Amino acid sequence: MPPRVTLLHVAQRAGVSRSTASFVLTGRHVDMRISEDARQRVLRAARELDYRPNLMARSLRTKVTRTVALLSDTLASDPYAGRAIHGGLAAAVAHGHLLFIGETEGDPDIEERLITDFLDRQVDAFVYASMFTRYVRVPKLLKGHPLVLLNCLTRSARPAHHAVVPDELAAGWTAAKTLVEAGYREGIHLVGNPAEQVFAGRERLAGLREGFAAAGVKLAGTIACDWWPEPAYDAVARALRRGTAPRALVCLNDRVAFGAYQALKEAGREIPADVAVLSFDDSDLAAWLRPQLTSISLPYYQLGWKAVELLLGDRGDGGNSGDGSGSGSGSGEPATHRMAMPVRLRASI
Incomplete structure (x- = not known):
């Protein structure tokens, strides 16, 4: 395997400092008053060297991993409800994130272990999902973290999280x-x-x-x-x-x-x-x-898309909202979002 191309290699090829190359590739060139000529040289060097940023190093520095964890009971393995996974994946990709998926089969021990593993990997946010629409208790380990409920609700009179359910x-x-x-x-x-x-x-x-x-x-x-x-x-x-x-x-x-x-x-x-x-x-x-x-x-795809969109839609770099509420995105007070269920007219009527 050839050695990994680093930011220093890009800077040397472009004839600029390492910090200048970093400012260009992270979109901060305007604030730093970097010339257009220097910016173009950095971008050209990055393309020629096929440079890819070290995401692990970036996440250690910024505390943002650009990842979302979807935790479900049996949603991922169901042939129909799996479309919710596809919707969530599409929304995550649209916001430049990866979606991790964990399935508990309703076992609280497996659920606790999966949440701990996701937290160890410093995922930015969680979607907590259920195969059947039902009331749930949010696991204590998820409290304080950005979270959206998918196909489930809490009985709280003042919910702490957005919930997405079929209407x-x-x-x-x-x-x-x-x-x-x-x-x-x-x-x-x-x-x-x-x-x-x-x-x-x-x-x-x-x-x-x-x-x-x-x-x-x-x-x-x-x-x-x-x-x-x-x-x-x-x-x-x-x-x-x-x-x-x-x-x-x-x-x-x-x-x-x-x-x-x-x-x-x-x-x-x-x-x-x-x-x-x-x-x-x-x-x-x-x-x-x-x-x-x-x-x-049942609009499975739209349910999955909406849940992830609520987490990431206004979050910019995908990091924590910083208000300590754990309610997810900056899209207003936590609410229940009911997704329309269209009729498919066929020959039985």
């Missing part, structure tokens, strides 16, 4: 509006178990009820089941055998819709001629089903 309440309203505008006003059943402790189910149902109420429509009933294909199939098949005659099914996610499709097909009910089906999440499954499934999309 599930508005998604429920959108689902109701979509069905009503398509002419469905009676025989609309919810499929799934909108348990109070499940954030997405609770918010989606509340939005549905508000949207239907605004149009003078009521849900005809609920076909309760877990959020997986097999229990959904069993529950819908049982309801059909008992004489339930739905005109539309609102499924709480695409896996539930998959089970409902099978039950409807076995009962000889055509989609959408006999029964319309609408769902949430817009996973790949929605486009694979036949007929293709209308679904309200």
Whole structure:
């Protein structure tokens, strides 16, 4: 391997002092009144020598590493939620940062070890993420550090950090509006178990009820089941055998819709001629089903982008904000940012 090109090599090639070369390459040439000729010689020398700054030395000097750590439970390994990682990566790159990713699988010991490792590497800021939208307690080790919550919230009346979550309440309203505008006003059943402790189910149902109420429509009933294909199939098949005659099914996610499709097909009910089906999440499954499934999309990519953007958008060199609040960027008081969930209209309505 050839020896690493140093700042001194660049200065010697350009015929300037080492400090002048440093001022030019770090953008401080204007303040130091360095001539345009000298600046051009330094830039040309850096290109010819293929000079790259020693980031480790710079981070030791400035206490800024230009890195962000995204810590999640199972977000990174999920095939759909992994798009949030892509969004976070894109935002980090746009701000000249690297994104480190750690996954805990919900184990507090692994979480503590990962946070300690990230702190030892002097990462500048953290994104604390969850696979499912839920309330969390921020780990004590992260207190005092710039932090944004991704797909999770705290129960504090005065949150200390920005949080980025999907707008599930508005998604429920959108689902109701979509069905009503398509002419469905009676025989609309919810499929799934909108348990109070499940954030997405609770918010989606509340939005549905508000949207239907605004149009003078009521849900005809609920076909309760877990959020997986097999229990959904069993529950819908049982309801059909008992004489339930739905005109539309609102499924709480695409896996539930998959089970409902099978039950409807076995009962000889055509989609959408006999029964319309609408769902949430817009996973790949929605486009694979036949007929293709209308679904309200979870904006994973936008969630990841927004979380990192809140950390880095106003931070300049990526260092700590210096106010000790640990709330992340200079983008105002900590708040909950709800990301829109667009409807993907397909052939099931």
